[in-house]
Every structure is written in structure tokens, then in C-alpha cells.
Amino acid sequence: VDVKEGLTPMDEDVADLLRKTPKKVLLVANKVDNTQRANDHAEFYSLGLGEIYCISAINGSGTGDLLDELVRDFEVEEEEENIDTDLPKIAVVGRPNVGKSSMINALIGQDRNIVTNISGTTRDSLLTRYNLFGFDFMIVDTAGVRKKGKVFEDVEFYSVMRSIRSIESSDVCILMLDASQGLESQDLNLFSLIQRNNKGVVIVVNKWDLIEKDTNTSKDFEARIRERIAPFDDVPIIFTSVINKQRIFKVLETAKMVYESRTQQISTSRLNEEVLPIVKEENPPPSYKGKHIKIKYVMQLKTAYPQFVFYCNLPQYIREPYRRYVENRMREIYNFHGVPITLYFREK
Template sequence: MKLPIVCIIGRPNVGKSSLFNRILGRRAAVVSDRDGVTRDRHYQNARFKGHEFTVVDTGGFLPDDTIDVLADSVRTQIFNAVNESDLVLFMVDVRVGITKLDQQFARLIRKLDKKVILVANKSENGGDRQESYEFLKLGFGQPRTISALTGYACLSLLDEIIAVLPTPVRGERREERPIKFAILGRPNAGKSTLLNRLLNEERAVVSDIPGTTRDSIDCDFVVDGKKFVVTDTAGLRKKAKVDDEVEIFSNMRTLESIRRSDVSVLMVDCTRGLEIQDFRIITEIRKAGKGLVLLLNKWDILPNKTEKSFDHMVKEMMEREPMLEYVPILSISAKEGQRINRVIQAIQTVYANCRRVLGRDNVAQAFAKFIEENPVPSQNARTVQLTRACQIMVEPPVIAIETRTPDLVAESYKRYLMKKFFEEFQLQGAPLRLNFDMKLTLRKDEELEQFTESSNSVLAGVDTQRHMDRKNRER
């Protein structure tokens, strides 16, 4: 069945990706205060009150005279998305107010005869909401004041969205969404060798899909009936060492591969060990909220290898980065094919952990047990109380913990709770996050399961792997 399409547009940094994530109930797009985090179209399926639709995140609209070399491409992608959509959400920033770029963009959109809802974002404060009426000048009617970051009025916006969308047309084929993973690492860590090894498995059916960038090829294959899409990436170098324009974009594409993957596979040359740039890559993976599998490659040529070499190397890495305790670490030889089958198994495990609904009662009971075993320490002679906990997101899994004093929760106690949740629910590889909030918004298991179900399938023939990065903002 062909789903109706909702397209989110606006100038840079008005909160398009934040609203995209809010509609999905999970972090599918990276959000940053920096302009230019999204360039290409990003498609995901969403479900609300039994209604399913496709939502599209787009890059920020830039003027003709911008110095951004990719501005023309971004504009093309935006208008392609608008033309295929059934509903357009035109976003503005109520704090900044109406800009010349808003007006220029609105004039172009009005010519397309599309159903448009004007969304005035960042309206969590009453004073800001009162200023929203100046956006009537854009010609899209009364603005809907929301806050994509806090969730203010977003449910009302979703009610309006499903009310105006057409009924889905049946008859179009749907497919199970493949597991998408990116192979990452420093230059010459063995990424392409692993890719070739994975695609040369006798039981894998292989076909090439042109990627969204000039030098990137996404390959899809099937293992034991399960579909995968793998992206090989250029080696990610230190920014200080990147002064060639081609290599700059290569790094950007690597970061983009992280964002549009479900799981990131970090390859480390075990003869060199973890280096500073590997830790930078791990940081980018965490910031993107993606699962992680770490591979110690070239194990066949590790000098002076003994039975305890693996344990010693893993212990040393955990001393430098304690969070690696919760990440699957494998020693492999991509060249010789050693333990390659375990790589696929680890990817599947981490993918499942990222999407797990832990169970509202299970989280509450586990949280109560953790608090009883190790009470919350006071801070600056003030009592710190953590009252309850609930999972509020999947992909990545997020557990919200209610407290009147979130700023007083000791970092050591946060690490304690993180460790206990990982151990209790066996979330190896998942980017679990703990939020400490003054007011907890409880989510039912059924709501979280809906988010998982809505991302389980894609329309056959619709490319859901879209994005690229942009840099400049025009007000």
C-alpha cells in the first residue's frame, strides 16, 4: 500500500530534524545547533493513532547567492520532496522571527499548490507564542505553535496531520526493512577487505546499489534469509590533517554513513591498537545514537600472540574507555576469513538491542532494585531523590528518570545506573541513554512497539537512504 507523504521544509536550523524525530518517537536524524546537518532527503515511516504515513526530513533552503557549493543540489532535493508529498510542514523559528529567506522560500512554495501547515517552532514560552502572528505574512494561514524539542503541542499537530492526509492506496508491495550497517575505521584498517569477504560468502545473494555520493557504493545482500545493506567508507582522519577538498567531503560522507546506518562496525588494526582517531569515531557513533560492534582486524598477523593476547588487549581498551565494556568486541582476520560469521551475528544482536522494548514494569522493578542496593548519595548536604524510571524511546533506547534535582545527581551514580541497566537487560552494543528530568512523561509499551513496527518495513522501490551535510545558514 502506498502511504501518504508528509514533507518537512524550512530554512536552516529551524528544527526540522527535531520535529522529524519527535514524529517518529526516536532519533532517526542527527540534531545540532550547527547549520547544515541535513542535506539530502531522509525518509522514515511513522504511525500515530493507527494511521501510518511517510515523513521526509529535508535540508535547509539556501538563497541563490550562498557560497555553499551544494546549495543547488539541496534545493533540488527539497523541491523533489515537496512535489511528491501530500502535505507540507513549513517550519519557522518563532524566536528569530520572520526573515527574508522565509519570505523568499514561502513565495516559491505557494506557487506549487500544495496543502501546507505553517509550524512555528521553539514556542515553549508563552511570550514567544504571542510573537507567532507575524508569520501570517507568509500566506499559509495561522501558524501552529509547537516545540519539537520539548514536545509542546506536537500531539495536536499530529492530530491535524492525520486529519488532512489522504487514505492510503492499497496494492503497492511492502518489504521488510534491511539491517543497515556501516564499516568504519582509520585508513587501511581493512574495511574494504571485510566488505569483499562479506559479499563473497557463498550463501549471500549480492547486488550493487549506487550510493548517494560519488565514491560510495551501498551493497545489499542476504544471509540466512535476512536482508542487509552495508556501506564501506573512506578512512576517517583527524580534522587537522584534512586540508584537501575531496578528503573533507570523504570525512563528511563517513559521518553521514554513521547517521543513516542502524549499526556501526568499527574496524581497528590490532597491530596498532586503539588510537585517538578511533575514539573520535566512537564518539561520533554515540552522538548519532547508533549501535556499535568493534572488530580487532589483522589478528592473524599480530606479533607475539598468545592465548591471553585478546583478553589483555580488551582490558587495556576498557581502561582507556570504560563504556567499551558494553560493546561486542571480536578478533578477526578479514583477509583470511577468520570469525567473519560472528560479525553478522553480532550486528544482528546489536540491532535487536537498539530496538528493544524493555517493558515498563521491568524497568520500574529493576530501577527500584538498583536504588535499594545502592541508595542515591546526597550532594552538597542536599538529599537527592530519584522517584521513578520509564523507557521513553527506542533506536536509541532511552530511559527517563524522574528527580526534582537533576543537576545534583552525581556522575558516578549515573555511571552506576548505566552499568546496572546494561547488565540487567543485556543491551550489549546499544547506545543506551539515561535522561534525568524533573517531570517524567510515561510511555506505554504499546507506544514504543508502534515506533518499532513502523520502521520495520519500507515501500518497495522507495529509497529510504538519503542525506548529506550542509554548512551555511542564511537569515
């Protein structure tokens, strides 16, 4: 009701209807902007709807008490399923309108996430448990991330922040691209963010059905992507059409493979048996100013993603090209495709 206008016949007619309903009714008097109007609400008690909550929508006074009363009778709904925090967490990220929500809807077989042609439809990060066909993990639909200069609304700003937090808390990220637009600078920014947080990554090129193809179209497209993301180019790339449900199951299989590779623990004996011959006999570190570098043994650290320590006599002389060579060989041996790994060289 409007304190400024006072009690009207229309208020009385609506109150007559509301008194007949079995549901709880809150009587709210708006435009109580000052102490003088605070005393003008008493006439509304004649409506017979109980206590009156005086608020001012323009400055927000009184809205806290109203909100407390409003949520008092809300039922706390149980989650559909008990969310197991130990389950793998896979975040689907990308620019707006590349098909992230459509992908998740196609996977779970229901329209859980709203899909429109309007960029920015998804505002929050939506968590869904997927436990079909031998898979069991949490999949997160995130809001599309645009360049900072194109974000003008506060709502979109916080949506982007939640998307970034989803990346930080995930195990594997599915980075979705629009095949008709290719790999753009914002995609590279997201890829860099995933890399800095040491998350597993799978690149999914969606809307592949819109591209005119010849014999080498996919190979050329993949080569251009790997060239742009170098030197971190050991990443699975899958071409899909969500609307045709083409290769979407392969996306799950690849994400699961990346997660298993990211969480594998390799015993010290196995590492020294398989990696040590490479760095000691096959291709040892190049000498520096006549000083020979001897690597004695290697072990894996117990961390969230694969990190390895190589103990040697002169770690300060290990150069970046050799470090990258060892990393690439380990990727080949242990199938670390799409998985970040870190190598440390320490003195022993």
C-alpha cells in the first residue's frame, strides 16, 4: 500500500480477496521516507491483514525486517542428491553463446540450464552431478566471460567473477570455442587462466556443423589452435556439434582421461626406472663451461597436480630448453595430455 496516497477503495477490494486465501499475507506500506509518514500507516490496520511493515523502496529502510519475515517460512529444500565433495569437478568455460549450457543439457538429457541466442543468459555457476554410462563427476556450467572493456553491468561482472572461481576450484576445464569465430584473444586469456591455476584442460570446438569442410579442414583448424596456444600445445582438441549431439560423449571420455592423468601418482622406483635412463644415458643435460651435470634420481611430490623433483649436482645450470625436453618426454611416457606438470631441479 502507498502511505502517501492513504487507504483507497482499491486497497480494500484487494484486502477482501487476500483474507480469503489460506496463504500467509504480508502488508507492506511503501514510501515511508521520513518520521512524519511513519505515523500515517495506522489507518491500514482497518484492512485486517495483521502487522504492517513500513519500508521505503527509494532508500531501502525497513526492507531488512521485511526480508527476515519473508524468508522465515521458506522450506529449506534438500539437494536432489548428496553432493560428494570428493567427486571430480569439471568446469565448462568459454565466451558467451558458444554452447556451454547446450552441451550440459545434451549430456544430462534434460533442459536444466536455460539456452537462448542472447549472450549472457547464464548468470551463475550451475553445479550438476553426472553419473551415467560409468561416469560420476560434478559438471559446472559457467557464465560466458567477455573482455573487461565490454562488461558494463554489475550483474555480469559478478557472473564473470563466479566463472573465474569455478575455474579455480575445478579439476579439469572444458574450454569451448565457437568454430565460426575461431580462437580469439579472450579464449587465449581463459586458456592462460586455466594454465596459471594448473588445471587440466580439454579444448572443444563447438558448432562444427556450420563450417564448410574439405579433407584437411579439421587438421588445419587444429594446427592453427596449437600454434596460438604454444608452447602449451599438448592439449586434446575435439570438434563437436552439440545441436547434432556429435562427439559430445568423446568430450566426457577425454575429460575423464585428463582427470585420471592429473591425479595419478607414480612411484619413485618406476620413475627412476623409466625416466632416469633418458636424462643419464640417452640425452643427459649439456655441460656448462666444462662442468658436467649429473642427475642422480627423481621423485614425484604429493600435490594436487603432477610435480617432480630431479636431484642433481649443479641444478643452477639446467637451461629452459632442456627442462622442456624432459617435460615433453614425460608427457609421452605417462600420457600427460592436457595436464599441467612442473619440474624442479634441486641440489643433492
